[in-house]
Amino acid sequence: MKDFEYHPAATVDEAVSLLSAHGERARILAGGTDLLVQLREGMREADLVLDVKKISELARLDYAPATGLTLGSTTPCYQIYNDKTLTAAYSALADAAHIIGGWQIQSRASIGGNLCNSSPAADSIPALICLGAIAHIAGPDGRRQVPVSEFCTGPGKNALKRGELLVALQFPASAKHSGSHYRRFIPRNEMDIAVVGVGSWVRLNAAGDKIEEARIALGAVAPTPLLATEAAASLVGKAPTEANFTAAGELARKIAKPISDMRGPAEYRVHLVGVLVQRTLAEAVTRAKKNV
Amino acid sequence: MKDQDLAPWPQAGFDRRAFLKGSSAAAAATTLATHATQAQAQAAAPEIVGRQSRLVELKVNGKTASVRVEPRSTLLDVLRYQLQLTGAKPVSIDGSSGASTVIVDGKPIAANTTLALDCVGKSIQTVESLGGEKPDAVVSAFVHADAMQCGFCTPGFVVAVRAFLDKNPGATEEQIRSGLNGNLCRCGTYANVVMAALEVVKGGSRG
Numbered sequence: 121m122k123d124f125e126y127h128p129a130a131t132v133d134e135a136v137s138l139l140s141a142h143g144e145r146a147r148i149l150a151g152g153t154d155l156l157v158q159l160r161e162g163m164r165e166a167d168l169v170l171d172v173k174k175i176s177e178l179a180r181l182d183y184a185p186a187t188g189l190t191l192g193s194t195t196p197c198y199q200i201y202n203d204k205t206l207t208a209a210y211s212a213l214a215d216a217a218h219i220i221g222g223w224q225i226q227s228r229a230s231i232g233g234n235l236c237n238s239s240p241a242a243d244s245i246p247a248l249i250c251l252g253a254i255a256h257i258a259g260p261d262g263r264r265q266v267p268v269s270e271f272c273t274g275p276g277k278n279a280l281k282r283g284e285l286l287v288a289l290q291f292p293a294s295a296k297h298s299g300s301h302y303r304r305f306i307p308r309n310e311m312d313i314a315v316v317g318v319g320s321w322v323r324l325n326a327a328g329d330k331i332e333e334a335r336i337a338l339g340a341v342a343p344t345p346l347l348a349t350e351a352a353a354s355l356v357g358k359a360p361t362e363a364n365f366t367a368a369g370e371l372a373r374k375i376a377k378p379i380s381d382m383r384g385p386a387e388y389r390v391h392l393v394g395v396l397v398q399r400t401l402a403e404a405v406t407r408a409k410k411n412v
Numbered sequence: 413m414k415d416q417d418l419a420p421w422p423q424a425g426f427d428r429r430a431f432l433k434g435s436s437a438a439a440a441a442t443t444l445a446t447h448a449t450q451a452q453a454q455a456a457a458p459e460i461v462g463r464q465s466r467l468v469e470l471k472v473n474g475k476t477a478s479v480r481v482e483p484r485s486t487l488l489d490v491l492r493y494q495l496q497l498t499g500a501k502p503v504s505i506d507g508s509s510g511a512s513t514v515i516v517d518g519k520p521i522a523a524n525t526t527l528a529l530d531c532v533g534k535s536i537q538t539v540e541s542l543g544g545e546k547p548d549a550v551v552s553a554f555v556h557a558d559a560m561q562c563g564f565c566t567p568g569f570v571v572a573v574r575a576f577l578d579k580n581p582g583a584t585e586e587q588i589r590s591g592l593n594g595n596l597c598r599c600g601t602y603a604n605v606v607m608a609a610l611e612v613v614k615g616g617s618r619g
Contacts, residue, residue: 123463126483126529149527156486156525157506168460169483171530198519222594224510224572227519228526310593311508 121160128171132258132287135172140260140283142168148285149173150194151228153221154237177287178232183209188293190256193232193286198223200231210291211407212247212300212319219243219304222311232286235271238278239313241340245272246319247302249337249347253291259284269337272344297332298323299407301400304339305392314340315383316392318372320400324360324408331355331405336368336397341376341389348372351397365401369394468532472497473541481528488512488523491538499539499567510595511568513575514538520575520594539567542574549612550574557608561599569595573609583613 126149129135139146147166149155150173158164172178173194180192181199183206191200197217200206207214213231220229220243234244235255248268255266260283268289271279280286304317317339323332334355336348351371358364378389465482472495479494491497491514500523503511507522514523515537542548550573553559560566569592576591577583583591588609597605 121484123482123484125460125462126527127460149530152527152530153507153522153525156527159484160505169527173530222508222510223576223591224513224520224522224594225507225525226594227516227521310590311596 121156122162122165124159124166125168126171127168128174130174132175132177132285135170135175135285136258136260136283138168138170139285143282146170148236150178150230150233151196151225153225153229154233172285180288184293185209186293189289189291191231191289191291193236193288194230195232197226197229197231201226208411209294210247210251210300212250212302212321212404213244213291215302216243216247216317216319219310231289235268235289236278236280236286238272238274238276238344240272240275240343240345241314241317242345243302243304243314243317243339245345246317246337246339247300248289248319249345250300250302250319250321250335251291252321252335253289255279255286256288256290257284258287263287265290269345269347274343294411295323297326297328297408297411299404299409299411301403301407303396303400303403305396313383316340316378316389316396318393318396318400320397320404322355322360322401322404322408324405328409329359331358331360331364334368334401336372336401338372338376338393338397340383341378341393346375348375348397350375355401360401360405362398362402365398366394368401369397372397468529470528470531470536471534472536473538479528483527483529485528486524487514487516487526487528487531487536490528491523491536497538497540500571501564501567503564503568504596508594508596509565509568510572511565513568513571513595515571515575518575518578520572522594537571539571542570548574550577550608553608553611554605557604557611559601559604559608561597561601565595565597565599565601569597569605573605573612577609577612581613583609585610588613 145167149169149171178192178194182190197220200217201214231244234242253268255271257264266279300321302319304314306312319337321335334352336352338346351368354368373390373393376390376393378386380386465480467480470477479490500514501511503509507525512522512524513520517534542551550570572595588606
């Protein structure tokens with residue numbers, strides 16, 4: 121690993137000024153489970169590694185049933201799935217947090233870091249998108265908000281400009297009769313990169329026999345995670361049936377533009393989109409029916 | 413596995429690494445004297461520390477160790493090459509093997525993807541703390557269940573099992589199989605590792 125300077129920032133302002141001064145030569149360190157590997161393998165270089173874990177605003181975790189969740193960007197994965205309330209309210213996020221690496225990785229890896237690494241196959245991003253999460257960003261020009269569905273701009277690229285950092289992720293309150301699920305396909309049981317990953321969120325009517333609202337997000341089938349708008353819209357007003365889930369899966373397949381690589385050929389990935397949309401919707405509906 | 417391999421740090425008697433390092437021990441002794449004042453200065457003025465190495469204190473296996481680290485030094489490098497705690501292994505670059513597992517503030521982590529500077533002020537526990545005259549129940553269970561073949565992944569597994577059972581003392585076989593998802597064994601000794609973990613759960617292994 122090439123040598124670098126290390127600085128633990130104490131405040132958002134301090135981090136922003138250092139990031140502004142160093143630009144691309146500064147890299148933000150949260151859990152480090154991606155960054156240190158990239159630095160060692162020469163995929164990224166840094167003159168300054170800026171540790172942001174000591175910034176209290178980035179470590180906060182505020183949840184209230186009425187207002188929703190504000191998740192500091194350095195919150196590690198384990199903290200989400202260890203919390204029963206959060207797991208119930210934002211199930212898809214807990215699903216993703218539970219399968220990012222092994223549990224040693226989950227002790228350190230942060231959801232914010234997974235988003236900012238902006239891998240097309242990142243597990244947390246379809247979950248964040250289907251849950252309607254919003255990225256809170258601080259930078260030299262002040263604060264701004266970007267929906268996570270618009271955050272990623274390409275493999276390893278995102279909306280963060282020079283001097284900016286991700287402060288927190290904000291989630292809307294978990295509505296009654298809503299449920300979500302993230303699932304990926306991998307050829308192993310654990311510790312692998314998604315061949316395809318899908319996050320689905322639904323809100324049912326009180327009787328549980330009609331879908332009022334839905335969001336579906338696809339991972340690993342395009343340069344960025346995708347919001348499957350048409351597929352989700354097709355479900356509104358429909359009964360939560362296997363046939364309707366399959367139809368939504370057919371629509372989602374249309375927007376998938378995957379590459380062929382060692383994890384699977386493009387046709388296979390398109391097929392998996394249909395399967396995973398159907399299965400994640402079925403599980404999201406099951407969870408929604410329990411959420412009364 | 414010999415007792416000597418499991419002895420808590422610092423090891424008594426002959427040590428191959430210490431011998432090979434030769435005079436570096438003397439250099440370490442002189443730097444020890446000045447570290448306290450340096451640490452105070454750092455606490456007062458948290459500035460960018462630069463690329464050069466500096467002395468910091470790490471709390472390892474209940475003892476405070478003064479080590480010289482560069483910003484890029486990983487916890488694994490420091491444990492292995494300065495403290496001679498060679499149980500945790502550099503197997504994978506990305507931590508996916510779990511062979512570098514140590515416990516930091518009660519959480520299992522991959523020491524090879526963690527900066528040493530990031531561990532200052534935290535409590536670090538390595539596999540060596542589980543050995544000694546009276547080895548931890550997990551170590552004994554690994555011996556009873558023959559839960560190793562080449563043995564290279566074993567220290568990481570032992571630490572992971574210890575951390576997992578600390579959190580889930582009554583774990584079922586299914587929970588052990590899904591919970592211990594961060595360690596790989598190329599020999600395929602998983603069945604025996606699970607047996608060892610179950611033996612500890614049942615309290616069947618004490619020294």
